[in-house]
Amino acid sequence: MANPENEESNKQGRPEFLISLFDLMIRTPQTEVEDQMSEDGKLNPLSNKELDTINKYCSGTRKIPKKDAKNILKRINSGKSFIDRIEFTAPGAKKSIRNELRNKGFNVTSASLGEVCFEILKTFLNKFNDGENSVAPSDLWDNQNTITRLQLVQDVNLKCPLCGQELTKAGEYKAISNYDIVHIFPDNLAIKDKSKFFKIKSAPKDSDALDNKIPLCLNCANLYLENPTVEDYQSLVNTKRRISIESHLAKGLNQLTLEENLTKVIKGLKNIKPDMNVMPISYDAHKVEEKISSDYSLQGTVNFYVMGYYNKIRDEFSNMAGDSFYFDDLATTMKLAYVKFKREKLDQEEIFEQLANWILKKANLEKEYSIAVRIIVAFFVQNCEVFEVENAK
Ligand SMILES: [Zn+2]
Structure with a gap:
């Protein structure tokens, strides 16, 4: 039946060569169906075709059917065996493949020959799959x-x-x-x-x-x-x-910038002992409950931080106020960050976490400050800038 157009019959002919190239590109079977296909020699769709037909694919007089291209693409491997095969080809053969590709405008070196050939064949299959039949350097x-x-x-x-x-x-x-x-x-x-x-x-x-x-x-x-x-x-x-x-x-x-003073305060928190018996009169103790009214674990955490640190942080910031530091600017930045998270429809705990992580990253702080940063976020919750009073009239 076989009727090769050009005779290289004592060596591996062109059609067999193309079949073996695709064999190298198809991964090992992963499902029972594929096992069966492999046993029947059907994993490579070219393997049960007439050599004459495959020869026509090689000469470009006939296109590889879309279905076949797709089937190979579906089972393509990482290219390792294909690339290895090229790597271990005789140096003379490698050189002539490389030069031929370079003449056609492909950007290829001896070192990248295997990878580029693999990419060319993959691109080729993709093109057949789209009903085209040639590959240009720009397609790679x-x-x-x-x-x-x-x-x-x-x-x-x-x-x-x-x-x-x-x-x-x-x-x-x-x-x-x-x-x-x-x-x-x-x-x-x-x-x-x-x-x-x-x-x-x-x-x-x-x-x-x-x-x-x-x-x-x-x-x-x-x-x-x-x-x-x-x-x-x-x-x-x-x-x-x-x-x-x-x-x-x-x-x-x-686009937001954080005040350096905020970083200073966060770092300083490690050395501040929390107040555990603050007179609630020194700040509006109901604010946190009004703002975080349904997530009790978050409410508890924020309350705890506020009780221990609110007054001290407020004092720190007011001592810093001067020529170049305006607390209101910092508060506005926090508010803006909060609004951005809120717009993404995150819930309160997620917003709290995201704000803390954002400050940590933005201020380039190590993980050891992650609790200090949460204390700062709690401060801003208390301070009106983060979270709104729910069901406010
Ligand atoms: Zn996976």
């Missing part, structure tokens, strides 16, 4: 793509949002990526399933938008691509929402 993951990946991986703190596994592994010389970026709203939902997913969040206008992308570890990515569940979808939507709230907040809060 360029800087922009790298930055996008970096951002997405950083957003989830380098951990798989579904199972918590690390998304990168440290090799001896390089970090190895252990993730794939998936579309949050699954691409190929059956019509009957769509409504369930829509209830949580409707499909994005453009499925390639950044907002619809999230990195998952290779295992979760494969499972989600094959069988997306409503629970996982909900969890990914929640993660993305949290990321967007956090980045929103970070942007707003970065």
Whole structure:
């Protein structure tokens, strides 16, 4: 049956070579179905095709079917065996591949040859999947793509949002990526399933938008691509929402500056003994209860801090008042930070925590000051700037 167009028959022919390249790119089976497919020789969709047909793929007279490209992409591995194979190719062969790629405008060095070839083949498959049939240097993951990946991986703190596994592994010389970026709203939902997913969040206008992308570890990515569940979808939507709230907040809060005097007071708190028998007459003791009326553990904590430190902190600040320090400015900054957290619809305890963490980071304070910072936040709760009296008339 085989009828190769150009004869290299004593060596491995072109079609066999392409099949073996894809073999190297397909990860080991992870499910029973895949085990079976592997046994039947069907894991690589090219392996049961006519050599003549594959030859046409090689010469470009026929496109690799979308379905096949997609199937390989679905099971793609980290590229290690593929890259190893290139690394251990004869130096002469490597050099000629490298020069050929350079002539075509690809940015490749001897050291990056394996990785670049792997990326080219992946991009190739993606292109077939989109109904195209060639790859240009500009299609490869360029800087922009790298930055996008970096951002997405950083957003989830380098951990798989579904199972918590690390998304990168440290090799001896390089970090190895252990993730794939998936579309949050699954691409190929059956019509009957769509409504369930829509209830949580409707499909994005453009499925390639950044907002619809999230990195998952290779295992979760494969499972989600094959069988997306409503629970996982909900969890990914929640993660993305949290990321967007956090980045929103970070942007707003970065513009605020904290008075150096605040840091001084926080650091000084370690040396101040709390008052445990303050006459409540020296401040309005009902304020905290009015402001935090339903979260009793938070109310208790804030009350405790206020009782022990309110007067002392107030005195500290008033002693500092002078040419360059205006307490009102500081109070306004705290109020602004509070308003920003509140706008993100966080509850009181979350706001309290976020404010404390924000001050800690912003003032570049070590963790040992985390309680002192909470005492300061409590001070501002008492001082009218943070939290409003609930159900105020
Ligand atoms: Zn995972």
